[in-house]
Amino acid sequence: MRTPRIRTRFNALAGGLAAVGVVVLLTIGSGGAASAHDALESSSPAAGDSLTTDPGSVTLTFSDELLTLGDDTGGFAIQVVDSDGLHYESGCVTIEGSTVGTPIALGVASGYVVSWQVVSSDGHSTSGQYEFDYEPTTLDGAHDGLTNPPVCGEAWAGEPDGTPTPTPEAGAPAPIATASTPVPTVDSADVSETTDAPSPASASVVPWPVAVLLGVVGLGVIAAIVVLVLRRSRGGGYGAQ
Structure with a gap:
């Protein structure tokens, strides 16, 4: 049966997705604090x-x-x-x-x-x-x-x-x-x-628009991986007929 394996992979990817979201929020938050x-x-x-x-x-x-x-x-x-x-x-x-x-x-x-x-x-x-x-x-x-x-x-x-x-x-x-x-x-x-x-001392802070763009790209990559894994699990891999 493939259901437990699919569920395990899905849970792992969902956890990664949540981690990326947290990183994006922290990055935006740090950028907002630096601009005060x-x-x-x-x-x-x-x-x-x-x-x-x-x-x-x-x-x-x-x-x-x-x-x-x-x-x-x-x-x-x-x-x-x-x-x-x-x-x-x-x-x-x-x-x-x-x-x-x-x-x-x-x-x-x-x-x-x-x-x-x-x-x-x-x-x-x-x-x-x-x-x-x-x-x-x-x-x-x-x-x-x-x-x-x-x-x-x-x-x-x-x-x-x-x-x-x-x-x-x-x-x-x-x-x-x-x-x-x-x-x-x-x-x-x-x-x-x-x-x-x-000033140069604070120029290393990532601007919040860039942080949002990076977060969106990361979410898109993870979503693509989720779809790819589900398709391979249901079809038995790339070589399945």
Whole structure:
């Protein structure tokens, strides 16, 4: 009788099919975990704030510790521009764990856009922006913005003579905007984030579309083997008449 042998072969192949399915799910799951970037959890000033006094700095806090290489802050930047596209940040950034900040010196009453770029704990570069309003009760002490993004240690709105800021950090931040680029208008309470391509350290992760394709191919191969075995078992092999 061939029934026990057929059943044994079928059970073995079914087990292999299930194993392939588990591998596919694990691969997709690992790819999804690797694509999770640190999210902006809070900021000061916050998105949609309406201020009457200059806060003197912008501070951003993320969901996990940011990735730095010693004192190199080349992958980090915070820029603050008004409705005319003038810059009011110092060009220097300070990073402490999951928090990054920069000194600012605001000008006249206006809507201000904060644009930021950081390196997540997973090695990916992520960026975003939000807007707040500044409505001072007096124009005394209003600073003149710069047309171009300032370089850390050089002249900026708060230090026109180029005197270094009290807390400069080594390394100039990577530019994330230019004077010729219009400042985008966003809803006052809206915060948007984007992510760049993964760094070389995370490039070895299999993209989930490739994992799905490999899983489908594997399932097709196993299904073909199942059909072939059943036909041979019922017909007594290739040589059966």
